[in-house]
Amino acid sequence: MARYYAEQALGMLETVGMVPALEACDKMLKAAEVELISYENVGSTLVTMFIKGDVAAVKSSIKAGAEAAEAIGKLTATDVIPRPIKPIGDVVSIYDVDTQCDEEIANGNVGRTEALGMIETFGIVYAIEAADAMCKAADVELIGFENTASGYISVLTEGDVGACKTAVEAGIKAVENLGTEVYSSVVIARPHEGLKKITSQYDMEKLLPYGIG
Secondary structure, X not given: OOOOOOOOEEEEEEEEOHHHXXXXXXXXXXXXXXXXXXXXXEXXXXXXXXXXEOHHHHHHHHHHHHHHHHHHOEEEEEEEEOOOOHXXXXXXXXXXXXXXXXXXXXXXXXXXXXXXXXXXXXXXXXXXXXXXXXXXXXXXEEEEEEEOOOOEEEEEEEEOHHHHHHHHHHHHHHHHHOOOXXXXXXXXXXXXXXXXXXXXXXXXXXXXXXXXX
């Protein structure tokens, strides 16, 4: 993790659910020279992203992220603090990201992902149905599950852009066939490598105590 000492402006963005937060994070990292310093699954479905950079870059980044989040889900709050007090750096640094992945990115050892296809549902039954349909419909790999509490479950898949689009469409249809709707969905083409700091924490190999067999 890039320890935050409140030495730069702090940007914060909060959404309902993980999928809008990941979409926002990708857009923020692509929009300006900012760095993801941490994120937090707050509970009650709220997910918060923390970034740092110079004031102008952070403002531009947060604006791009807010627009992206609102396009596919619910944005609950954004804020930019130009000169936070030092204890704020300590608070923000509590919410760790994947330290090993952080080092791999710095060393250029993280491979480029073509696309991420994600669906968020209310309840595990719908999430499992979506995951099954997604992987059967296209050549995508199920790379993770995320529980943001209060029943919201995110399904993360990886593949090329076309495959991810097909998979997400199939997942949405499968959930609708069960009589409900997905909360949010998105396909992120060429996701920013910094996103791996978050998604790597929900790899199936890490979630299963005995690994994938």
